[in-house]
Amino acid sequence: MLKTTPLNAAHRALGARMVDFGGWDMPVNYGSQIEEHRAVRSNAGMFDVSHMLAVDVHGAGARDFLRRALANDVDKLRDSGHALYSCMLNHAGGVIDDLIVYFFDETWFRLVLNAGRAEADLAWLVALAQAAPPDIQPRRDLALIAVQGPQARERVWQVLPEARAASAALMSFHGVQLDQLVLARTGYTGEDGFELMLPAAQAPALWQRLLACGVKPCGLGARDTLRLEAGMNLWGQDMDESVSPLDAGLAWTVDLASARDFVGKAALLARPQSRQLLGLVLTEAGGVLRSHQRLATAQGEGEVTSGTFSPTLNRSIALARLPLGVEPGAPVRVAVRDKQLAAQVVRPPFVRRGKILVNFD
Amino acid sequence: MKTPEQLKYTDTHEWALSEADGTLAVGITDHAQEVLGDIVFLELPQVGKRYAQGEACAVIESVKAASDINMPIAGVVVAVNDALVKAPEQVNTDAYAAWMFKIKPDQATDLVSLMDAAAYAGHAAK
Numbered sequence: 001m002l003k004t005t006p007l008n009a010a011h012r013a014l015g016a017r018m019v020d021f022g023g024w025d026m027p028v029n030y031g032s033q034i035e036e037h038r039a040v041r042s043n044a045g046m047f048d049v050s051h052m053l054a055v056d057v058h059g060a061g062a063r064d065f066l067r068r069a070l071a072n073d074v075d076k077l078r079d080s081g082h083a084l085y086s087c088m089l090n091h092a093g094g095v096i097d098d099l100i101v102y103f104f105d106e107t108w109f110r111l112v113l114n115a116g117r118a119e120a121d122l123a124w125l126v127a128l129a130q131a132a133p134p135d136i137q138p139r140r141d142l143a144l145i146a147v148q149g150p151q152a153r154e155r156v157w158q159v160l161p162e163a164r165a166a167s168a169a170l171m172s173f174h175g176v177q178l179d180q181l182v183l184a185r186t187g188y189t190g191e192d193g194f195e196l197m198l199p200a201a202q203a204p205a206l207w208q209r210l211l212a213c214g215v216k217p218c219g220l221g222a223r224d225t226l227r228l229e230a231g232m233n234l235w236g237q238d239m240d241e242s243v244s245p246l247d248a249g250l251a252w253t254v255d256l257a258s259a260r261d262f263v264g265k266a267a268l269l270a271r272p273q274s275r276q277l278l279g280l281v282l283t284e285a286g287g288v289l290r291s292h293q294r295l296a297t298a299q300g301e302g303e304v305t306s307g308t309f310s311p312t313l314n315r316s317i318a319l320a321r322l323p324l325g326v327e328p329g330a331p332v333r334v335a336v337r338d339k340q341l342a343a344q345v346v347r348p349p350f351v352r353r354g355k356i357l358v359n360f361d
Numbered sequence: 362m363k364t365p366e367q368l369k370y371t372d373t374h375e376w377a378l379s380e381a382d383g384t385l386a387v388g389i390t391d392h393a394q395e396v397l398g399d400i401v402f403l404e405l406p407q408v409g410k411r412y413a414q415g416e417a418c419a420v421i422e423s424v425k426a427a428s429d430i431n432m433p434i435a436g437v438v439v440a441v442n443d444a445l446v447k448a449p450e451q452v453n454t455d456a457y458a459a460w461m462f463k464i465k466p467d468q469a470t471d472l473v474s475l476m477d478a479a480a481y482a483g484h485a486a487k
Binding site for chain 2: 029225
């Protein structure tokens with residue numbers, strides 16, 4: 001029996017193609033994934049991401065607990081609503097999950113976890129919390145809708161006019177609580193927009209109102225091509241429990257300089273970076289880059305961790321784990337079926353705010 | 362899901378149309394294009410090459426996944442649709458207009474091993 005979000009009936013009414021996504025019955029597209037992708041780059045699209053789990057961490061010890069549990073430092077969060085991207089590591093320095101953590105007040109932080117990792121994450125957090133227990137509350141009562149694209153904020157204000165004043169000046173990676181709604185200027189597409197967290201019962205009506213003012217419903221297919229163009233990692237493909245964040249292009253999220261101790265820190269200090277995550281653009285026709293394809297560089301072998309067809313570049317792109325020393329601009333050969341296709345190393349992101357940011361020959 | 366009556370179908374979601382000159386035009390079904398999603402790449406077989414029934418002879422890739430296209434019945438490839446390679450999204454627009462290659466069957470009677478529209482519709486609905 002697949003799990004369903006509060007918007008399941010809405011997806012079916014729209015004729016979505018539904019798939020089993022880690023035990024959840026989710027829309028992969030509502031017709032054309034490429035059209036959905038383009039709507040987000042040029043206008044506004046919305047995604048049901050209610051399969052992700054919001055977890056509230058309450059209590060006087062919440063900050064100290066998260067300073068130990070997360071590889072990024074929640075001490076960077078001082079203004080209410082400020083958010084931070086972080087990995088949560090195991091003791092060996094592998095990535096249990098990547099997440100967004102919001103600070104609301106000294107006794108209330110909120111984590112947003114990947115759907116497929118939610119149960120493992122919760123068990124890990126509860127076990128870690130045993131020494132100095134904050135209150136850890138999974139919020140399955142909430143629905144999450146991401147509205148993304150250059151017109152996304154306007155469309156949200158159109159359906160929630162009362163939110164405009166409180167969120168017009170909201171900076172990137174900041175959220176605000178409005179009664180039962182949390183509205184944050186975050187996303188997974190490389191475009192401007194909001195992510196909305198609201199009581200499940202209110203989600204279908206909000207979805208319909210966004211639909212009525214022209215926001216295109218988008219499935220998990222477009223979500224993947226958008227995040228890959230934006231150069232954002234996906235847990236389970238670009239990193240997992242066996243991969244150090246340093247080898248997954250996430251060193252910028254890990255604070256090794258300060259005196260703060262956190263789970264996995266000792267392991268990261270003992271095991272310096274050995275690989276790097278960079279982008280690839282396929283420069284020769286012959287197929288599409290996909291995860292697990294092997295590739296050859298002048299410095300040795302590498303592997304594609306995520307690959308797809310980029311609707312914005314109109315060619316195949318990928319994230320790949322490469323030997324240290326491979327520089328952007330380097331030519332590589334990727335094994336695609338029985339061929340060795342030419343690709344070029346680039347530094348992600350490929351696309352942000354509708355613009356192509358990579359150069360290739 | 363459309364399944365035109367005049368076509369024959371394989372259990373691996375190819376369609377085949379008998380042409381007046383005895384050749385067989387081959388493509389993928391409407392159901393297959395729907396499952397694959399947006400098609401972005403097509404690699405067609407070499408003209409003149411012989412394949413056995415069920416043998417992988419072409420590759421189709423959508424944004425989401427790569428898939429083999431199999432020979433509906435044994436034969437020799439006599440033509441490929443190069444225009445489709447340049448515009449593979451036409452497979453999504455009309456899967457039954459988007460023929461991929463034509464074959465000269467080794468034995469025309471092999472066609473009886475393929476499914477008719479009703480049988481395929483039942484197979485694809487599973």
